Every structure is written in C-alpha cells, then in structure tokens.
Amino acid sequence: xxxxxxxxxxxxxxxxxxxxxxxxxxxxxxxxxxxxxxxxxxxxxxxxxxxxxxxxxxxxxxxxxxxxxxxxxxxxxxxxxxxxxxxxxxxxxxxxxxxxxxxxxxxxxxxxxxxxxxxxxxxxxxxxxxxxxxxxxxxxxxxxxxxxxxxxxxxxxxxxxxxxxxxxxxxxxxxxxxxxxxxxxxxxxxxxxxxxxxxxxxxxxxxxxxxxxxxxxxxxxxxxxxxxxxxxxxxxxxxxxxxxxxxxxxxxxxxxxxxxxxxxxxxxxxxxxxxxxxxx
Amino acid sequence: xxxxxxxxxxxxxxxxxxxxxxxxxxxxxxxxxxxxxxxxxxxxxxxxxxxxxxxxxxxxxxxxxxxxxxxxxxxxxxxxxxxxxxxxxxxxxxxxxxxxxxxxxxxxxxxxxxxxxxxxxxxxxxxxxxxxxxxxxxxxxxxxxxxxxxxxxxxxxxxxxxxxxxxxxxxxxxxxxxxxxxxxxxxxxxxxxxxxxxxxxxxxxxxxxxxxxxxxxxxxxxxxxxxxxxxxxxxxxxxxxxxxxxxxxxxxxxxxxxxxxxxxxxxx
Numbered sequence: 279x280x281x282x283x284x285x286x287x288x289x290x291x292x293x294x295x296x297x298x299x300x301x302x303x304x305x306x307x308x309x310x311x312x313x314x315x316x317x318x319x320x321x322x323x324x325x326x327x328x329x330x331x332x333x334x335x336x337x338x339x340x341x342x343x344x345x346x347x348x349x350x351x352x353x354x355x356x357x358x359x360x361x362x363x364x365x366x367x368x369x370x371x372x373x374x375x376x377x378x379x380x381x382x383x384x385x386x387x388x389x390x391x392x393x394x395x396x397x398x399x400x401x402x403x404x405x406x407x408x409x410x411x412x413x414x415x416x417x418x419x420x421x422x423x424x425x426x427x428x429x430x431x432x433x434x435x436x437x438x439x440x441x442x443x444x445x446x447x448x449x450x451x452x453x454x455x456x457x458x459x460x461x462x463x464x465x466x467x468x469x470x471x472x473x474x475x476x477x478x479x480x481x482x483x484x485x486x487x488x489x490x491x492x493x494x495x496x497x498x499x500x501x502x503x504x505x506x507x508x509x510x511x512x513x514x515x516x517x518x519x520x521x522x523x524x525x526x527x528x529x530x531x532x533x534x535x536x537x538x539x540x541x542x543x544x545x546x547x548x549x550x551x552x553x554x555x556x557x558x
Numbered sequence: 559x560x561x562x563x564x565x566x567x568x569x570x571x572x573x574x575x576x577x578x579x580x581x582x583x584x585x586x587x588x589x590x591x592x593x594x595x596x597x598x599x600x601x602x603x604x605x606x607x608x609x610x611x612x613x614x615x616x617x618x619x620x621x622x623x624x625x626x627x628x629x630x631x632x633x634x635x636x637x638x639x640x641x642x643x644x645x646x647x648x649x650x651x652x653x654x655x656x657x658x659x660x661x662x663x664x665x666x667x668x669x670x671x672x673x674x675x676x677x678x679x680x681x682x683x684x685x686x687x688x689x690x691x692x693x694x695x696x697x698x699x700x701x702x703x704x705x706x707x708x709x710x711x712x713x714x715x716x717x718x719x720x721x722x723x724x725x726x727x728x729x730x731x732x733x734x735x736x737x738x739x740x741x742x743x744x745x746x747x748x749x750x751x752x753x754x755x756x757x758x759x760x761x762x763x764x765x766x767x768x769x770x771x772x773x774x775x776x777x778x779x780x781x782x783x784x785x786x787x788x789x790x791x792x793x794x795x796x797x798x799x800x801x802x803x804x805x806x807x808x809x810x811x812x813x814x815x816x817x818x819x820x821x822x823x824x825x826x
Contacts, residue, residue: 357823359766360757410822417819439710439732441742443823444756445768448732451711452718452818455691460815463695479732481683482671482711487691501683501711502673506737510673520678530681 304328306496306521320537329494329537331474333376334383334400337433341541342387342396349385350395351418356380356411360444368442372403380411381436384419386428390545392553395423397432401475405437408480412440413450416484420457420468429467429553431544434485438478451483458487467551469544472499472522472531486530490547493522493531494540500525565753568727569735572706576781578788580607580622580665580705586788587795588613588620594651600680603644604635605668608651610660614796616803619655621648621716622665625706638707639672642685645715649689652696661699661799664716669734671712686715693718694818695811699802703773703791704728704763705780720802720814722763723771723794725787727779729758730768767821771798 302316303309307326316323320340321330332340338347355373358365373379381403387396397419399406416432423430439447458468470488474497481501493499500520508515518524525531535543548554563571571577584591591611596602607622623640626632648664655662671682693700702719708730717730724730731738735752739745742752763769773790776783802810 351826353826355825357825359823360755360762362755410824414822414824441732441738444732445730445758445763445766446821446823448710448714449768449818449821451687451714452690452694453821455687456694456718456815456818459691459694479711482686482715483690484687486681486684486687499683500678501671501686502678506673507675507678511675515675519675528679528681530684 322537326496327536328496329474331401331435333402334378334398337398338383338387338396340537341433341544342389343391346388347385347396348387349383350422351384351415353379354411354415356409356443358442359410359446360442362442362444365442368404376400376402378403380415381406381408382412382415384415386422389431389541389548392429392545392548394429394431394548394553395419397430399433399435399473399480401435401437404440406435406480407437407440407447408450408454408483409440409443409447410450413447413453416454417457420454420461423466424457424461424464427464427466429469429548429551430461431469431471431548432484432488433471433473434476434480435473436476436478436480436485438480448479451479454484455487458484462487462489467548467553469547471535471540471544473497475499477501477503491530491532492535492540492543493525493533494537495522495534497522499531563727565729565756565759566750568759569729569753571727571779571781572729574779574781575627577625577706578780578784579625579627579667581624581627582784583665583705583788583791584609584611584620586785587792588618591620595647597643597646597650599646600643603641603647605638605640605672606644606647608647613663613792613799616799617658617660618799619651619660619662620665621651621662623668623713623716625667636672638668639670640668640712640715641672641674641677642680642682645671645685645689648716649692652693652700656696656698659698661701661803662696663795663799664700664702664719665705666702666708666713666716666730667705668709668712669707670709670737671715686711689715690718694815697807697811699799699805699810700814701795701798701802703794704730704769707734709734718814718818720810720817721771721798722769723773723798724760724763724769725773725780725791726760726775728760730763731756731758767817
C-alpha cells in the first residue's frame with residue numbers, strides 16, 4: 279500500500295501539470311494521446327488508427343449480440359507435459375492478471391442474429407501462446423461447429439507456440455489445422471480476424487486457413503519475429519514490415535476492417551453464406 | 559543399441575558435418591528415382607528435394623529437406639531452411655502422389671523454415687499451415703522420418719503422417735535449443751541447458767506420442783556406417799509401407815487425425 283502511494287507521489291512529482299492525466303503511447307506512431315480517448319475508441323489510436331489489443335471479455339462485448347455468448351470448455355487448464363520448471367506458477371499469475379483461465383475463450387453466440395462459434399485469443403495470457411489448452415479448445419470449437427453446421431469466427435492474437443510445452447505445443451498446430459480441415463470439408467464457413475499480434479505457430483496453422491481472412495488496421499502479422507529476421511539478414515527492416523497493410527499488399531489478407539465496422543461486416547458475411555436462421 | 563547419450567551429446571552428432579543427408583541415403587534405399595522441381599507458382603526451392611522412385615519395386619514419392627555436405631552445397635540448399643515455395647513444391651508432389659496412388663515418404667532434416675524478408679512476403683505462415691491441413695486428409699499413406707534436426711513448424715510441414723519414425727540420435731523440437739534459450743531466457747549461450755530441459759530426444763518423442771518408431775543408429779552415430787544406417791531405414795520402410803498401403807484409406811485417415819488429435823495435457 280505504501281509502495282502504491284509512493285508511486286503516485288513520484289508520478290505527481292515528475293508531472294509538471296497539476297491534474298495528472300494518464301496517457302497512451304502508440305507502439306506504431308510513437309505519439310501520445312489521452313488514455314481516455316484511446317479507450318473511448320475501443321483501444322484505437324486516435325492519431326494513426328493502430329488497432330490495439332483487447333481483452334477477450336471486451337472483444338466479446340463489442341462483437342456478439344448481448345447475452346448471446348455461451349462459453350464452451352470454460353475452466354479447462356493446462357497440465358505440464360514436459361515438467362517445465364515454474365510453468366504452473368506462470369499460468370496462475372496469468373490467470374489472476376487476466377481473469378480468464380487460458381489464452382483463448384471459445385463459445386457459441388449470435389452476431390446480429392446469425393448463429394456462429396466464436397474463438398477469441400487474448401494476448402495478455404502468456405502472450406496468447408498456443409499450448410495444449412488452446413489447441414484442444416480450438417479443435418473442439420471446430421469439431422462442434424462441424425457437427426452443428428455452424429460457421430466459425432476466430433479472432434487470432436498470439437506470440438506463437440508455447441515454449442513451456444515443448445514439442446507438445448508444436449503438435450497443437452497439427453491438431454487445430456486438422457480440425458479446421460474437417461470443418462471445411464463439411465462445407466463450413468471459417469472467418470479469421472487477425473488482431474495484434476498474429477505470429478509464429480498460430481500464423482502457421484489455423485489463423486492462415488480461413489476461407490476469408492480479415493485483419494484489423496496496423497496489426498502485426500507474420501511467421502518469424504522481426505528481431506530474428508533482422509539478426510539473420512543483418513539489416514534493419516522497414517517500419518511497415520509485417521503490418522496488416524503489408525500482408526494485404528502481398529495477397530495474404532482479404533480485407534482490412536476497422537473495429538467499429540467489424541460487427542456489421544461479420545454479420546453481412548455470415549448472411550452471405552446463408553447463416554441467418556435463428557437456431558443454434 | 560549404443561549407450562544412451564544425453565540430449566546435448568546427440569545434438570553434437572546431429573550437427574556433425576559428416577552426418578549423412580538425404581543425398582547419401584537415396585541410392586542405398588531407392589531405385590529408378592527421378593528428381594522433380596518447382597512449385598509451379600514461383601520457383602524451385604533447393605532446400606526441399608522431391609522425387610518419384612521405387613522402394614522394393616513399388617512406386618513412391620519422396621520429399622525431403624536437404625542438408626549440404628560442405629559450404630557450397632549448404633549455400634545452394636540454404637542450410638536446409640526452406641522458403642514457402644519449398645513447402646508448396648512438397649504439397650504439389652504430395653497431391654500428385656495421391657492422384658497416382660503412391661505412398662509419400664517424407665524425410666525431415668531442418669533447423670527450421672527460413673526467417674527472411676522474401677519468405678515472409680511469400681507467406682511462410684500460410685505455406686506451412688496449408689501443408690499441415692492438406693497432409694491431414696491426403697488420401698494416400700504418408701510416412702515421415704526425422705533424420706537429424708526436426709526444427710519447429712518448418713519440420714512439421716513435412717511431419718503430418720500416418721507414422722513418424724525418428725533416428726536414434728535425431729531431435730524434434732518446437733524450436734532449436736539455441737532459439738529456445740534466447741526467447742525464454744534472453745540468453746542464447748544457455749543452449750545446452752535448454753537442450754536438456756526441452757525433451758527433444760527420440761525416446762521423448764515416443765513417450766509423448768509424437769513418434770511411433772526409433773530407428774537404431776550404428777555405434778557412435780549414423781556417420782560411422784552409412785550402409786548400416788541405410789539398411790535400417792530401408793528395413794523400416796519395407797515393413798511399414800505395405801502395411802499402411804493395405805489399410806482402407808478412410809480408416810487410415812481417421813487414425814491419422816486421431817494420432818495428432820490426442821496429443822496434449824489439460825485438466826477439465
């Protein structure tokens with residue numbers, strides 16, 4: 279408690295203005311704007327339109343119909359397949375910090391009346407990394423959708439495979455991609471919405487397999503990390519490398535959609551594929 | 559089997575420049591083979607070898623990651639680190655194998671997919687994802703063998719199969735131990751510690767349900783007796799390929815799906 283007080287005092291001390299205003303510094307344009315403005319826009323930079331990271335809870339709230347979300351496999355938690363030191367503690371910390379039990383939340387919902395299965399990854403939980411639970415929940419979501427003739431809308435956000443699960447995390451790429459294929463072969467529609475950041479093993483599996491791939495403006499999309507590439511080629515990369523607009527230009531994204539329009543675009547796409555009947 | 563070596567000792571064997579590569583094994587395992595080139599979209603990636611040939615007289619499709627045996631060869635094949643076009647070539651040849659009812663044999667030997675600008679621009683993530691998904695439902699038997707290094711998604715793109723075999727000293731991992739140490743501990747020099755903690759050996763793969771078979775290496779490692787190790791690989795293939803070819807394809811596909819579907823550790 280005293281520590282907190284000290285922090286406030288210190289902050290105030292360093293602040294020239296009397297009334298302290300929290301600010302948001304945009305990782306894309308590096309400019310600062312009032313945090314309250316950034317949050318009013320659902321975490322979009324008011325200056326450069328960078329679409330910041332949302333929690334799974336916030337994403338559900340702004341995407342699906344009120345009270346339509348019904349979670350699948352809530353509370354599933356991970357084992358420790360390769361006995362990695364401190365893995366359990368790390369998970370506990372993440373769960374406490376985020377209020378969710380793993381890096382993806384899945385469930386059924388309606389979007390402007392159209393029923394669907396949705397998956398939302400949350401980068402706050404161990405960088406949205408994919409381990410056993412993410413792999414299992416996503417596979418089950420696609421299997422459930424295949425069985426019930428539902429479309430899938432997946433919001434991806436991940437640093438890649440979860441290192442703490444070793445080879446088991448790599449196998450989740452095969453597991454999830456297999457389930458996507460199963461759903462696809464049954465004629466199901468799969469829409470990927472790539473959000474910040476979509477990288478590594480998630481890009482190299484279910485995220486890249488959508489029938490339609492949407493990205494939010496200025497989010498990071500790639501396979502290899504920027505630093506890894508810079509170290510390999512021993513050159514600095516341009517600022518826009520691996521941003522949504524770059525991937526759009528290269529032909530790997532169908533459209534870039536702003537957050538405020540996402541719900542209505544998704545609804546239209548679902549209806550275009552005939553998913554406008556009420557039953558789930 | 560030779561005395562059990564630590565993960566770190568095995569890693570030294572795998573990195574040994576004289577460790578045999580697919581080009582050494584080819585003439586000793588297959589006959590009548592013709593190399594095939596290009597992905598029909600962009601180019602021909604020398605890091606991925608593709609061929610049609612015979613195994614015990616039976617036509618098969620061979621797909622492999624290529625390591626060089628000296629610096630010039632390694633430059634040509636980019637140290638076995640494929641670009642997206644390499645994976646797309648592999649998928650093209652796999653589809654061709656499906657059409658002509660030939661089993662596919664994949665040899666995995668890569669530190670990982672290449673991390674570079676062109677690779678990103680041409681959609682490395684998409685290329686790997688596509689292979690994984692398409693191999694899962696490829697209507698012909700697929701057998702994969704890890705020869706040396708099986709690094710990351712770049713290895714898995716040739717690793718969705720009906721059965722995975724791994725050479726005794728080979729490794730299969732989510733990332734190279736060096737990369738692992740630098741990501742998790744921000745210190746690449748802790749490579750040895752990472753290799754011991756990551757569970758990357760052949761025995762680990764069998765225990766975790768990733769591999770079904772370990773192929774024994776000659777005393778001191780594969781490079782000590784090329785004839786012997788080739789014979790062991792061939793013996794394995796000669797047994798497994800007819801077995802998988804006899805199976806009803808729908809049963810085979812269901813088993814392939816289940817093989818991967820059941821891997822994971824979670825609590826409900």
